[in-house]
Amino acid sequence: MKFTLVFCGIVSAVLLSAAPDLRGYKVLDAAGTAGRNVLRNPAFDEGAEGKEWSLGKEAEISVAHGRNQRGLGLRRTDPGVYSINTQKLRLKPNTKYIAGVWIRNEGFDPALKDCWLGTFGIEWYQGKRNLISSYVKSTGNADWKLYTLEFTTGKDPALEYVMVLFIGKGRTGTASFDDAFVREAGPQWLPAVLSPHTLHLDASGARMEIGSVILGEFSYPQTAKPHLECVAVLQGEDSGFRTERSGLLRENRIAFDFGKIPEGNYHLELILADTANKVILSARTGLRFQALSSGTQAARKVQIDAFGRMLVNGKPFLPVGLFVGGVNEEDLRNWSHSPFNFVMPYGGAALKWPGEFEKDRDSENLLRALDKLQAAGIRFGCNLLTSYPHFTHPGKSRWDGREIGIDPRVDKIADVIKNHPATLFYYICDELPASRNREIEERRIQLSRRDPDHPALAVYFQYPDLAFYSNAQDIAGLIFYPVANRDSRSMELILHNMEAARAILEKSNGTMSLWAVGQAFNWGCYEKDRKRYEMLYRYPTEHEYIAMALLPAIYGVRGWLFYSYHELRYVPGSMDETEKKIEFCREWPKVCAMGKVLRELEPFLLSLQKAPEVGVETLRGKVKARAFADDSGKQLRVLVTGIGPGASEAVLAVPGSPGLKSRFGKTENLGGGKYRFKGTDICCDILYGKVE
Template sequence: MRAVDGIVSRGLAWVVAAVLAASLLAGRGLWAQEEANLVTNPGFEVLDDAGTPLGWAVPKPVYSLDETGPRSGTRALKFSNDDPARYQLATCRIAFTPGMRYEFEGWVRAEGVQGDDSGATLCMEWYDGQGKYLGGSYPSGVKDTQGAWTKVRGTTGRTPDTAASVSVTCYVRRGMTGTAWFDDVTVRPYRAPLITGLTAGRYRGTYDGGEAEILVGLEVPQEGGRAVDIALTATLVDAAGTAHGQPRLLRPEPGLAVVRLDTTPLPAGAYTLRVAATGGDGRYSGQGQVRLRRVEGPVARRVSIDEFGRVIADGRPFFPLGTYWSGVSDEHLALYAASPFNCLMPYGAANPAQMDAIHRHGLKIIYSIKDYYAGTRWAPKAIQTVADERPAVEKTVLAYRDHPALLAWYLNDELPADMIDRLAAHQEWLEELDPDHPTWVVLYQVDEVRHYLSSFDVIGTDPYPIPSRPAAMALDWTRRTHQAGFGRRAVWQVPQIFNWGAYRKGAERETSRAPTALEMRSMAWQCIAGGANGLIFYSWFDLWKMNDVEPFEQRWAEVTAMAADIRRMIPVLLSVEPVPAVVVTGPAAVASRQWSLDGALYVLVVNSGTDEAAAQVALPGVLGSVTAEVGTATLDPAEKAVGVTLGALEPCVLRITLKP
């Protein structure tokens, strides 16, 4: 890339400005006002000869039409279900354009909806020509709206080029009962903000001089088959709003801009880099910002993230290897501490005695304050309004920030992107209140991770594919999560060890299954191959919950055997020694990652597919020795290469030495 003052290339017009134009709009999606609603019969007013809403698949008896109290018109769609094992959907196919994003919303009224999930809601999904599921968007629902109509809204990622059908669905989440009504469903193309997210090149944007590099993600719309021209501006301001320095915009790769600025002449203090974009004669806009801090020398922190994405805890590299807990159980800590795991993430708040016990057992805790948002499902009673959030956060953080067991703060568990301002505020509070510990966020919204960059230090996503989807979902999601952070953000992934039966009832609970030992091993190493710097498995408490179907002792033995291989390899996973030029080739299902440690080369190859796969490891010198440190793959050594034949889902870590 090269620095430029102004370029028009690939449909992008770049302008560097000293001051951010005040007229630029906020970075949020806009309804395409010239576009019609894509939903056929959005209010369920038009019926076919059978009395069914035209354009909708409405399975009886769960769904019916109700003319008492619609939001508009003469009727609404009613859901009524008293059997948690019955799961039916009311669906409408829409006309769509591959590659387009969509915004959807509907009005929902719920009464007495019960169960473990979020309630009555809408979703959008897409499938290929063979009916294979390709993806979707799933906003949270409502359980009891006290007679009021409530808007449920979501946005999708780009629909895949391979999609053959797209649908919008009104439904109540699986395993739930009660009554709900739906009306006035809308789907329109979504004009996404042009700027998707920014990240600084250093932890929390802290610089003691030198050049700062800030990466800016762009979502460039297409009109008439060509990219819309975009104008960008960038400025750096201090806390008083005074502009500093001369930010330079660099020619981007597709979907990327780079801002560089010299921090050396800046006075010590806090700064904000602001970037804004407009395009399409004002039809598109976006803005983003990132906090930077100029300091006089290196900042000592108890726990931080280094430039390699590693945790540095008390001055030493640390690889988080843990599980989710419901609450801290003193009786379980000893069993857990004897396992390969080194940390835990309990949903329930740990008290001082439990924090002491965690430390006494040589473990670390990721402390959850994920529910400290007014109006969310599990918000503490003390948090009734947004104004209550900061005092509650401050009380908890001040109570535990100095405890030696603390590893990080768990700041968000899958809250929607339309809460980003509040999520980012909580991140800012944590940076102020506890500069010594990072924050961690976990999302299922893998296509939206970049929109959350201002709200976390460390990111994770939670692929739970077994048994209904391929185990390769672990690799796919980790790669996408790593890329969403521009490869600059630490990734602690959440692989699956639980049985979905823990969240099902009746026959579904009895017939569901947990991942096999091989599936768990494969998914864990897939995450590492995809760029993960830590693994927090979901979940310890579900192993106990399913004890009557799958004995805990058996499952725990499988889980700990899988974790033992990872724990044994942690010195390798944390190594940042230079890696010789190694080229790994093989089918798309094979993923690889390499390290060097103490004169040996370590190569991870993992097969994410269910067919045998052969890979070739080309070496930069003559092979001295090769052994499989993890796995039992068939090896075929040659003078300057090693062939590896992997069974279905098999991971393998090779230790290779080269001749002098």
């Protein structure tokens, strides 16, 4: 018989059994199961007007725009004109797809680099609300070239997807499109090493927790009911040590105990096998670890503990920081008098203190700047986002006046900063597509071995693809900036990100190594037209800032990085310098008020003390709530958020705490440990008091 196995979730097990003998097992060729093209009329050959497509006013279907026969052409001579061309799609939930189209560009300004010429993308919708969009820009004036995009659909089968084809705003020229496609990528197994959070094993007792996601369908002949096991093979890189463990895949996680192992470097291979039918369905290689002694582990300057918390010199630390551009006296004064305790300069290792810069003295320039940060009580995240081949960054392979290559430069940077007390983490990825995940993993491995004292953070807006990134960092950061314009009234985007993280990254102890990359800017700061800026855009209110920070806390994030001080202070948009300063003086205190709330919650967010479960009876909208106790177990904080849009209302039950008070006045004490929360749009409250 032939059966189709369909898995759309997370698999589990706990395991001590010996691994099965896989010799003689058939290896499934999953690549051969890729799906058909789900686009209708993908080559624009059906019907003179582009049947199945919704075409914009610039579109024309013609042989002149096709690779073989007809294609779609977009010809623009007026930079003020803009239109899009779309096709709606119904796709399977929780499935990886590959989308692509051939594009030819002609007549665009040859000086334009990395701009929106002929472009395609996939947009997600829940009803009429756009949830997320991913786009691929074509490159320069060039003959036909294939551009592709990989993405993973959400779990909700009601979600709609749209393929869009267009020329970016303000560009003039002609873009031709042909032979578009959207097809399933075939089944994929995506195991994630959830513990340890860094690439370091305890040699005295090496343990791992694995999360496992299967996307799509494995289809193969079966003579028995499938019996899926995960086999883990841990092999020493520099020794003959090898050990294997296996676990039965059940509900959501797999735990392996390898026992005592020699110190040194290791490869880990994970294999998914159907032992009943003797078929290897998939394997994951390229996972590498370093086994350290217990003493060496404990002595690491900055580490991530078993609960996802950052430890600095052995003590729990709550990171609340800012993206920044560079540093000067004004900035440092602002930061040192704020609740923020670290910065992540976009200049990264090129950071320098004004007036003290010396050409070709990168190491000295950086250390002088770090000394200034340290003296002000501000820690440093080292930005390495340009350390990948595709970035056209002039200094990405140069250090201290010498051209040495990208990877050696990263090593040099690590050598310079790893012993500086201001150093907190490395920032190794900023929104790279999921197809680049192995490159990010290699950078993580490189830094882990060069500097085991500092973790690597990578951040993404592509939350549906989180499973592909799950082995690419020590700390995952999810990006969400929900207040996009004056009509923004919901933080559903944060909710979707947090639910994805919980499904992929949460360990069996209910924690994860996750940071929130939150909003601290106005999307209109990039708008040059003053009328459009004032008509279309707005800053979040102080209350919205706080609510957008508290919702991730409810889901258990362990740090916050806000975008961006640089945009707040320096990106002028439609303003002159004086107007920008006035705006900054108005908005900066609101951002600081939000940071202050988080820092005040520090004893609760870092505590491992068990807090009562909060019952939530939702009456209107969506409401999320969670209680946190301090280390004494006597003080309690209950965080409550209304997601929006519109009214939110819920009755909360907090066992053993009948006398809690409302910080923002949105919650009424009903007596007997029950409370009524009411709010509108993006809203929140904090209940505070004693456990009685």
